[in-house]
Amino acid sequence: MSDELSHRILRDGDFWRGIPGFSQVDAAEFQTHQFQQRATVTSVAQLRVLLGGLVGERFYEDLAEGIRNAPMSLRISPHLLSLIDWETPETDPIRSQFLPLRSTQQPDHPMLQLDSLAERQDSPVPGLTHRYPDKALFLPVDTCPVYCRFCTRSYAVGADTERVGEKLKLHASQTRWDQAFEYIESKPGLEDIVISGGDSYNLRPDHLEAIGTRLLQIPHVRRIRYATKGLCVMPQKILSDARWTDALTRVVELARRLHKTAVVHTHFNSPNEIVESTRRAMDLLVERGITVRCQTVLQSGVNSHPAQMQLLVKRLGYVNIQPYYVYFHDMVPGVEDLRTSLAEGLEVEKRVRGTTAGFHTPAFVVDTMGGGGKRDGHSFEFYDRTHGIAVFTSPSVRPGQWFVYFDPLLGLDPSVRQRWARPEERRLMVDAAIRSAGGPSRSEWEPLSEPGVLAGVPV
Numbered sequence: 001m002s003d004e005l006s007h008r009i010l011r012d013g014d015f016w017r018g019i020p021g022f023s024q025v026d027a028a029e030f031q032t033h034q035f036q037q038r039a040t041v042t043s044v045a046q047l048r049v050l051l052g053g054l055v056g057e058r059f060y061e062d063l064a065e066g067i068r069n070a071p072m073s074l075r076i077s078p079h080l081l082s083l084i085d086w087e088t089p090e091t092d093p094i095r096s097q098f099l100p101l102r103s104t105q106q107p108d109h110p111m112l113q114l115d116s117l118a119e120r121q122d123s124p125v126p127g128l129t130h131r132y133p134d135k136a137l138f139l140p141v142d143t144c145p146v147y148c149r150f151c152t153r154s155y156a157v158g159a160d161t162e163r164v165g166e167k168l169k170l171h172a173s174q175t176r177w178d179q180a181f182e183y184i185e186s187k188p189g190l191e192d193i194v195i196s197g198g199d200s201y202n203l204r205p206d207h208l209e210a211i212g213t214r215l216l217q218i219p220h221v222r223r224i225r226y227a228t229k230g231l232c233v234m235p236q237k238i239l240s241d242a243r244w245t246d247a248l249t250r251v252v253e254l255a256r257r258l259h260k261t262a263v264v265h266t267h268f269n270s271p272n273e274i275v276e277s278t279r280r281a282m283d284l285l286v287e288r289g290i291t292v293r294c295q296t297v298l299q300s301g302v303n304s305h306p307a308q309m310q311l312l313v314k315r316l317g318y319v320n321i322q323p324y325y326v327y328f329h330d331m332v333p334g335v336e337d338l339r340t341s342l343a344e345g346l347e348v349e350k351r352v353r354g355t356t357a358g359f360h361t362p363a364f365v366v367d368t369m370g371g372g373g374k375r376d377g378h379s380f381e382f383y384d385r386t387h388g389i390a391v392f393t394s395p396s397v398r399p400g401q402w403f404v405y406f407d408p409l410l411g412l413d414p415s416v417r418q419r420w421a422r423p424e425e426r427r428l429m430v431d432a433a434i435r436s437a438g439g440p441s442r443s444e445w446e447p448l449s450e451p452g453v454l455a456g457v458p459v
Helices: 003-008 033-038 044-054 057-068 078-083 174-186 205-216 236-240 242-257 276-287 306-318 342-352 414-420 423-436 442-448
Strands: 128-132 135-138 192-195 223-227 261-266 292-297 322-327 363-368 373-376 382-384 389-394 398-406
Touching (some): 003 306, 033 078, 033 236, 128 174, 135 174, 174 205, 192 205, 205 242, 223 242, 236 276, 242 261, 322 342, 342 363, 363 389, 389 423, 414 423
Parallel strands (some): 192 223, 223 261, 261 292, 292 322, 322 363
Antiparallel strands (some): 363 373, 389 398
């Protein structure tokens, strides 16, 4: 098949049998959500048993050290584990997202924050973020079927870790959910609710349906979205957990009867993650009339080469998932090796545009530090490529404020990296970038801010 049709080639067959621990597992067992959940790997010791001699001892030691330096604990499904190329795991795009190796990690950027998007700042009740005028983010659970090591919500999702310590607890709770519903009811401007977490895949079928139904019955709510990485990490659930898929279908059908919309937003980063079982799961959702969109994260070595992103976008479209957003990587602890510069991402966007239809071409966005919300990557007020500082404004969300995004230090000149190591030099560089963007000088804005804070960013 020609290169222009390569997006139609989806991995199939019993590929998981290449894992020693899965060599005797047949398709009837592997392709069920029960097996996927039961055999999910949560420790290096489990991984040793499954992989055996596929990798050497140094890999396991490297992984254990990487986990200690990561904000998320280890949790990876058999499905994902089997898609990794275990002949070259160091460079595999799936391994790099879920199994952190200490040897590849880079020092964190000095401007990093744990809750870099300041979600808690805009949280009127626990587990609800209301930032945009007509949209709110609802977090009914704080667990996921797998844990991405780059999770932007690592301050709350998953188990406590050495790197983060005690996390914000947002366990499933009817009392907490009722608080969120009451708040949404009290705000007639709210029309769009994202149900995330954690991951809505981890909601029980009755909870999935009850939450969707409750929100759709609020007169001013017009749109709801279930956010889940499940289609990527465990497509077997869609196919084998009829109670869950039927519950989702009933919510979508209710929305349609009410002349509203209920859709799924999912998350694929590598074209290698889209396989034949993904297509089968999507075929079922398409038959049920369920719209699925994708929000991708731009990651070095995963999809940062134009050819990788082009293939991902085309393959998503082929299985009827609409590419929606590509996020420039949030500044998350322990994952500096995955971030790209703004310039790199804009070059990828340039080469993706025109690959496929415009409505299937994702927008490349920066979710600004400090709570300014999503901004088109091209919409910066000023971009200092030498020092790796981009300045954005967000007049509809935070009028009069300035928001700063930082390129990874590794791509900067060594002399510039030395400047970033000195707190006073950091202040000078950020101050100069904001003034170049048309913003105020430090002497003007600092007295009006919390000590040392500009738009939520420590400087």
